[in-house]
Amino acid sequence: MKRFMLICFAAFWSSVVSIWAYAVLATDGVADSVTEQRVISISPAELARHAGTDDCWMAIEGVVYDFTTYIPRHPAPPVVMTDWCGKDATQQYRTKGYGRPHSPAADALLPQYRVGVLEQSE
């Protein structure tokens, strides 16, 4: 009986230690992924350096996107977008150039092209 109690005691404390160790390691993992999501800040001058059809960045609602690979897939002719490479295209994206907003499906495409946030000029 004494031996059985000893085994139970050891099993209990080893599970406590395992749970504690797992919790500590899992928290480290979360901290790492938060560090990886650092905010990349892009100045208007840096944005303006990507103004070509073969290197096209745009800012929409304060977020900077690299649409170089999306331009050939866009449903409207490329020129509709390329005029805005290197610039803030918030109004053009909001209105499609004729007063109609893009669909939620279009909004859902944006995150994959995100490169950072636009530095606010003072």
Ligand code: HEM
């Ligand atoms: C300078 C920025 C942009 C302008 C001026 C613009 C303009 C237009 C125009 C004229 C059309 C076709 C007409 C229509 O469907 O009503 C269109 C459709 C569309 N655009 Fe854009 N676009 C821009 C950026 C973007 C971006 C960045 C995306 C996504 C990454 C996008 C996704 C789409 C999609 C999915 C459609 C199909 C209709 C819809 O879902 O709303 N566009 N856009």
